Amino acid sequence: MIALGIGIGLLAVLVLYWLFLAPSAQVFGHYPYRAGRADRVVALTFDDGPNEPYTSQIADLLDRQGIRGTFFQVGSCIERHPATIDRLVAAGHVVGNHSLTHRFTTYLRPGAFRREIDASQRLLRERLGRTPVLARTPWLWRQPALLRMLRRRGLEPVAGVFCHPLEVFQRDGAAIARRALARTRPGTILIFHDGFDGRGGYRAETVEAVRLTIEGLRARGYRFATVDEMLGVPAYRSQ
Ligand SMILES: [Zn+2]
Numbered sequence: 001m002i003a004l005g006i007g008i009g010l011l012a013v014l015v016l017y018w019l020f021l022a023p024s025a026q027v028f029g030h031y032p033y034r035a036g037r038a039d040r041v042v043a044l045t046f047d048d049g050p051n052e053p054y055t056s057q058i059a060d061l062l063d064r065q066g067i068r069g070t071f072f073q074v075g076s077c078i079e080r081h082p083a084t085i086d087r088l089v090a091a092g093h094v095v096g097n098h099s100l101t102h103r104f105t106t107y108l109r110p111g112a113f114r115r116e117i118d119a120s121q122r123l124l125r126e127r128l129g130r131t132p133v134l135a136r137t138p139w140l141w142r143q144p145a146l147l148r149m150l151r152r153r154g155l156e157p158v159a160g161v162f163c164h165p166l167e168v169f170q171r172d173g174a175a176i177a178r179r180a181l182a183r184t185r186p187g188t189i190l191i192f193h194d195g196f197d198g199r200g201g202y203r204a205e206t207v208e209a210v211r212l213t214i215e216g217l218r219a220r221g222y223r224f225a226t227v228d229e230m231l232g233v234p235a236y237r238s239q
Helices: 002-020 054-065 075-080 082-090 112-128 144-152 173-183 204-219 227-231
Strands: 041-049 070-073 094-097 189-193
Touching (some): 082 094, 173 204
Parallel strands (some): 041 070
């Protein structure tokens, strides 16, 4: 009886995870995690920055390789490292909205996440002189009202495929890269983390993983696109 209870409990957790968080779940609305492409093209994306020195190290790697990435940035981190975003944009990388504080509790209070998105949009607009179109919710959390709220604001919700389930614990870069390569198909939007929530933190293994992943993807004949190019949407609006 106890075993049955535990079994049902685990199943409930899995179903809830899949509905609200799994990249492939589209039950609550369209939240693209890949583009329907036959050619070998991939979009590299980076969440939770800016976080120095790691965001700049990743940008150095991309710039040396002539690759443009898409950075979903946290408003409170932008306030900490305002110059980083200028450098990213000057190099042609695309910047999107990843909330103001990245706190899970903001999902639990009505209106709180909307205010987070709006505050981060204001910060980004001030910095960029234009308004980002791409947005990604922390942990890829989704529910119909949330995705509708983003679209009403002219934002395009973009999910993706996590490079490695344990990247957050900074497993070694080679292991992260191996998993990232195994998960990549034509049209994949791949997620790395140049920061950790809204708090920064050690990300050297991610930097190494990005280097190795690029090497591996090139060897497999992949080319690289930004998310807006991949999905055929604009990256910014003028206002
Ligand atoms: Zn995040």
